Amino acid sequence: MEFFKDPKINFVGAxxxxxxxxxxxxxxxxxxLVIHGGPHLSIDFTGGSVLQVRIDPRPTVAEIRSGLExxxxxxxxxxxxxxxxxxxxxFPNVGMDADGGRTMDATQLMLNDLRxxxxxxxxxxxxxxxxxxxxxxxxxxxxxxxxxxxxxALIVLYITVRFVFRYGIAAILALVHDVTLTLGVFSLxxxxxxxxxxxxxxxxxxxxxxxxxxxxxxxxxxxKLRRKESYRDVINRSINECLSRTILTSLTTFxxxxxxxxxxxxxIHDFAFALSFGVVVGTYSSIFIASPILVWWYERRxxxxxxxxxxx
Amino acid sequence: xxxxxxxxxxxTILALLLSVWGLLPTIKALSVPHAEREAAKTDPAVxxxxxxxxxxxxxxxxxxxGGMYLVLEVDQTGMNASEAQDALQRVKEILTNRIDRxxxxxxxxxxxxxxxxxxxxxxxxxxxxxxxxxxxTAQLEFRMVRPTEELAAALETMDGIFLAESQAEAxxxxxxTPAAAPAGTxxxxxxxxxxxxxxxxxxxxMLGEDSDADAxxxxxxxxxxxxxxxxxxxxxxASTPLFVxxxxxxxxxxxxxxxxxxxxxxxxxxxxxxxxxxxxDGTALRALYLVDRTPSLTGSDLQDANPATDPDRPGGWQVxxxxxxRGARVFAKLTGENIGRFLAISLxxxxxxxxxxxxxxxxxxxVITGSFDNAEASDLALLLRAGALPTNITIAEExxxxxxxxxxxxxxxxxxALYGSLLVIVFILLYYRLSGLVSVLALVSNIVILMxxxxxxxxxxxxxxxxxxxxxxxxAVDANVLINERIREELRKDKTIRAAVQAGYSNATRTIVDxxxxxxxxxxxxxxxxxxxxxxxxxxxxxxxxxxxxxxxxMTRVLMELMTRNQGKQKLSI
Numbered sequence: 001m002e003f004f005k006d007p008k009i010n011f012v013g014a015x016x017x018x019x020x021x022x023x024x025x026x027x028x029x030x031x032x033l034v035i036h037g038g039p040h041l042s043i044d045f046t047g048g049s050v051l052q053v054r055i056d057p058r059p060t061v062a063e064i065r066s067g068l069e070x071x072x073x074x075x076x077x078x079x080x081x082x083x084x085x086x087x088x089x090x091f092p093n094v095g096m097d098a099d100g101g102r103t104m105d106a107t108q109l110m111l112n113d114l115r116x117x118x119x120x121x122x123x124x125x126x127x128x129x130x131x132x133x134x135x136x137x138x139x140x141x142x143x144x145x146x147x148x149x150x151x152x153a154l155i156v157l158y159i160t161v162r163f164v165f166r167y168g169i170a171a172i173l174a175l176v177h178d179v180t181l182t183l184g185v186f187s188l189x190x191x192x193x194x195x196x197x198x199x200x201x202x203x204x205x206x207x208x209x210x211x212x213x214x215x216x217x218x219x220x221x222x223x224k225l226r227r228k229e230s231y232r233d234v235i236n237r238s239i240n241e242c243l244s245r246t247i248l249t250s251l252t253t254f255x256x257x258x259x260x261x262x263x264x265x266x267x268i269h270d271f272a273f274a275l276s277f278g279v280v281v282g283t284y285s286s287i288f289i290a291s292p293i294l295v296w297w298y299e300r301r302x303x304x305x306x307x308x309x310x311x312x
Numbered sequence: 313x314x315x316x317x318x319x320x321x322x323x324t325i326l327a328l329l330l331s332v333w334g335l336l337p338t339i340k341a342l343s344v345p346h347a348e349r350e351a352a353k354t355d356p357a358v359x360x361x362x363x364x365x366x367x368x369x370x371x372x373x374x375x376x377x378g379g380m381y382l383v384l385e386v387d388q389t390g391m392n393a394s395e396a397q398d399a400l401q402r403v404k405e406i407l408t409n410r411i412d413r414x415x416x417x418x419x420x421x422x423x424x425x426x427x428x429x430x431x432x433x434x435x436x437x438x439x440x441x442x443x444x445x446x447x448x449t450a451q452l453e454f455r456m457v458r459p460t461e462e463l464a465a466a467l468e469t470m471d472g473i474f475l476a477e478s479q480a481e482a483x484x485x486x487x488x489t490p491a492a493a494p495a496g497t498x499x500x501x502x503x504x505x506x507x508x509x510x511x512x513x514x515x516x517x518m519l520g521e522d523s524d525a526d527a528x529x530x531x532x533x534x535x536x537x538x539x540x541x542x543x544x545x546x547x548x549x550a551s552t553p554l555f556v557x558x559x560x561x562x563x564x565x566x567x568x569x570x571x572x573x574x575x576x577x578x579x580x581x582x583x584x585x586x587x588x589x590x591x592x593d594g595t596a597l598r599a600l601y602l603v604d605r606t607p608s609l610t611g612s613d614l615q616d617a618n619p620a621t622d623p624d625r626p627g628g629w630q631v632x633x634x635x636x637x638r639g640a641r642v643f644a645k646l647t648g649e650n651i652g653r654f655l656a657i658s659l660x661x662x663x664x665x666x667x668x669x670x671x672x673x674x675x676x677x678x679v680i681t682g683s684f685d686n687a688e689a690s691d692l693a694l695l696l697r698a699g700a701l702p703t704n705i706t707i708a709e710e711x712x713x714x715x716x717x718x719x720x721x722x723x724x725x726x727x728x729a730l731y732g733s734l735l736v737i738v739f740i741l742l743y744y745r746l747s748g749l750v751s752v753l754a755l756v757s758n759i760v761i762l763m764x765x766x767x768x769x770x771x772x773x774x775x776x777x778x779x780x781x782x783x784x785x786x787x788a789v790d791a792n793v794l795i796n797e798r799i800r801e802e803l804r805k806d807k808t809i810r811a812a813v814q815a816g817y818s819n820a821t822r823t824i825v826d827x828x829x830x831x832x833x834x835x836x837x838x839x840x841x842x843x844x845x846x847x848x849x850x851x852x853x854x855x856x857x858x859x860x861x862x863x864x865x866x867m868t869r870v871l872m873e874l875m876t877r878n879q880g881k882q883k884l885s886i
Binding site: 001002052105106107108125126127128129130131132133135136143144146147150151154155158159162195196198199202203205206207209210211213214217218221241244245248249251252253254255256257259260262263264265267268271272275 | 375383385439440443444706707708709710711712713714716717720721724725727728731732733735736739740742743744775776779782783785786787789790793794797800801819822823826827828829830831832833834835837838840841846849850853
């Protein structure tokens, strides 16, 4: 079985519409991020508490929310989560002292108030709790930023050593494109960006890069073999030669990520969603963005005769 | 077969065998029948046997096993660098000590940075109780033990407080069950004249030590709702004759906590001992002390305490301590005025030890002697130091997962892994046929080796870790796809099968390495910055990348070369 027998699709020729589409999507993502005042950060980064509770008999989301508001909680978020009678309740900082440390009975406090809010005879089982003080939240935010920037910097460095600097920049632009779009989708859908999602971003970076490098590697090889062809043709040929592999690998990775999304359970839902989305975007960007950027750069800046000196 | 191929085949087989061997304990743990796990809940013998089996299996993270992850912030305001460091270490010691008593298997307590302590309690059933235990700031206090002559009056006062309600209760009970023994007043309670030769004589009478008839004891308890709970032992301890059976400690404490006690007893209070004393007949008792209400000294008066060998007792240990200047002054006066009396050292309202004051201690430097061994002396010294540390601990981060959710997560994660892998396997077989089978073999081996590495290096498997494995499955295929696509290409150039396989592998190797190194960079960053579950993801992802490179570049190559060894072979199923 074979998807493509010696394909000759003019990917580089589709550069203009591809760049336009991507630029539009990135713009939409950015606008959404600006309107929402940045990504919707989870308590991992803002501080606060999330309780995953199973309540019997099942109240409505509105009942829980108004009940907690009556108990003088402000800014509580309640969402139905996974199974029928399970809820995720996000509290702003509860039981914090002046330095942002939580007192030991803060959880009990929240649960008691929840019990009061629901009128006393509800059975409440605490399935999971995550609480982060604002101080650690701030630190995690810095760490997450640093890790993404650090990963991108190291990757440029590695590609510069193994290829040339220009490839590194092209690859990074594709990665920034991928991460921005994923962030944008999270922003549009109002999904929270948590530590897990940062892990997903880094995986998307690694994965999308994997794709891009395979194509770059082929470009490097073809540059030596096909000196008579134009730069544009060599790159288009390389993308086509790798096409089967790119699609195949993307499919298998998408299969498993999607499977994780479907049966992996609610705790890992957003993570799997980010991965699945990232695989699609990453595949698209390594075909339509990363390599065409090389052509665009080359045709604008570098004369044809210098080609060999630059890319080998 | 050439030499290089032999070696590589050998390495592959060895790696697989080692991996399977490394996974045997995990397989054993997984195959414990459900019924037996249920039985373990009630039968401690079965539970400990299963725990032994589980201990050798792959370690599950808190999110799969259930448990609590806490980052605690130690308040270090106003301390200099070395004091702050010492404070951190001491708090860690105290927590280790407390959690030890809490009885969690495999707790992990580590310091993190300059002011934090990370506590991991896997399999914890009651997080609130654990937090309460961790959160109490140790309140160390020194109180004079009241003379035994005052005990009788104090007990009478205590009985008086609860008398009315206990009799009312008994009346209600009697009305409900008329057949019950009448609540009479046993002869023992008749007030006997105080015997000056034996200060405990009156107490002996009050407590009625040998009233074993249950009904009689019940009746006695009605009229002596406090002292009736106690046991009298004259020769067990020099500092107090009063004891309470281990089973009655909570009930007794409830009485002691009654707000009326404070009003009636005024300048004294009862405190129960921290540790039970085990008698030869198997019963466990705790001492009950009558002590001053106002502590003479508190933990903040104490500067330091350390275990030391006891010069008077070969092999024995004692605890030496140093008071602060203020503490030393108070202590000198206190010891000077109370030679021969007992000083109770209590933590959070429970008495740890009540040594006798042998002489005036003017310098603030003293020793506590007793029949301590090394561990007991260290324990007491630690407790003294802990109390000398008036610092606050707050929770900076907490992640708790209930055991039921952990089990759900495992089930879902394993399902996702299973279905995802099946989908990939079917797809690869359809696409590459016989060569696809080689890829599938590599894929399965990859998971086996990856799991074995986790088990052997005692790494922790988390839910994101399972996600990492699943992702590895998807990505491990990539290397095989790269190789197979290359071989197909070489075949199109009309190379012989053997040459095509060789060229395919050597061309693909560079690509695979380059592509995987960049993913490793991302994984390495995650490993460095990630905490808890994220780290679990990074660990499996990184190991998965390495093992997939091994299976793709070494293992499948051996298989492919073996398959195509026959020169005359005309067609490769790819």
